[in-house]
Amino acid sequence: MEERKIIHVDMDAFFAAVEQRDKPELRGIPLAVGFDGDRGVVSTASYEARRFGVHSAQSIQVAKRLCPQLTIVLPDFHRYKAVSEQVRSIFLDYTDQIEPISIDEAFLDVTHNKKGIPLAVDIAEDIRRRIREELHLTASAGVSYNKFLAKIASDYRKPDGLCVIHPDKAVEFISQLRVEKFWGVGPKTAARMHSMGIFTGEQLRRVSKQHLVTVFGKVGTVYYDFARGIDPRPVETDYVRKSVGCEQTFMQDISLRSAVVVELYHTVLELEGRLKRAEFRGKTLTLKVKYADFAQITRSLTADKNLKTKADILPLAKKLLAEVDYSASHPIRLIGLSVSNPHTEDDLVRHPEWIEGCLPFED
Known part of the structure; x- marks a missing residue:
């Protein structure tokens, strides 16, 4: 069976980056996109703000205490969506096999790509170059043979980074990975794993499938596979609204x-x-x-x-x-x-x- 070539592209601090690109007075300063009110929550924080501990899903009031000089702007979804469409048009020059995860990230299956480029890493680098030159934004990308590893790789060298996880290095890479970094492992699941003495991919791999299913239900099978670098899920080009x-x-x-x-x-x-x-x-x-x-x-x-x-x-x-x-x-x-x-x-x-x-x- 032909080895798949999967790319995960993630725009860096997307909403904040668009605001800083379009409004020069916002460049280089701590910025948060959200509603500046008692119930407001940070949607996206610029990297200047993140140095102070500001992050998405954080209360605006907490963010302002962490960073008193924080500038807060309301979102402009029409503008963000228009830019997202421009990013997608770049993707389409390489493949039609695109699975959007949100407005600012997507999986691409480039196993059989339109340009006949043999190496997925070259496609990822070209996409990042075009986003930088044509849209004046940055994106991080991960390249591997399945979605799980491509997603992990794109997070590994953010912002404006590129990481490749080769099949021969996948198990070694996963072994040292903290379980909190596993796709689908949230704070509660991570805490449960920690209570079981599981902190890394290597420790997770030592646990039997039966025990993981007993503790976590059906998703235990997914954790078992992920620990071994296995993820057969295809790149889904159609989003089924449920x-x-x-x-x-x-x-x-x-x-x-x-x-x-x-x-x-x-x-x-x-x-x-x-x-x-x-x-x-x-x-x-x-x-x-x-x-x-x-x-x-x-x-x-x-x-x-x-x-x-x-x-x-x-x-x-x-x-x-x-x-x-x-x-x-x-x-x-x-x-x-x-x-x-x-x-x-x-x-x-x-x-x-x-x-x-x-x-x-x-x-």
Whole structure:
């Protein structure tokens, strides 16, 4: 079987970099993209800001304490999406096998590329050069024989770096890798692994598949394979949307029933609009509630028909809300609603276009 050639390209501090490129007065200074308010969250931080400990998903208030001279700008998604499309057009000069992960990163399968370039590293370097020369931005890239290793490699020498993990060196590379760096291992999973004495890829590789599945469920098989450099997943050119949702964080916590119902109504209207724009149909409604102390709950129910309009969604949303406890001493910080579970296979919406990102105003 022919060895695959996979590239992962990740734009460096994308939103902040676009702002600094287009606004000279922002260059070279600590910058964060986000909403400058009590509930604001950093979406992207420039590398000048990161030196102070500012990072994405961090509270704006915390970021400002870490870096008092921090400049904060509101996002411009139309501009970011336009630049993202320009990046994609560069990718398309080399391959049609593109899997967007977000607005600022993607996998490319260049095993059979349009230019007939034999080495994937040369393609990655050429893509980075064109992004730098044509768009005046920088990108980091990772090259390997599967998605897991290409993703790890792109993170290894950021920013503006290129890393190749050769098949002959993969197991050695993974052996010294901290488990926190494994794709799909979050803080809770890492802590669980640490409690088992697993801190590196080499230690993870010593654990049997059966034991990993017992502890972590089906994903244990994935960890077992990753520790051995195995990842058979193809680069998926079609994005299959499985849900559509929206949420809002309130400027002040709410606990009055009348206020909660009003906000729920507004969220239903927003969801209705998103369902229409996405041409998505599903039959399961999920309510997400986050409290002032950041505790979070979800409630779901499944209807016997597709949920498309306010008339379909609002009664169910109210029914779910009735199952949620809140009070003046336990107020609500955020409400979210989503529709999932397409009624039939035909209801899955396939999106080959570049995925539009969203700003995480909630951490």
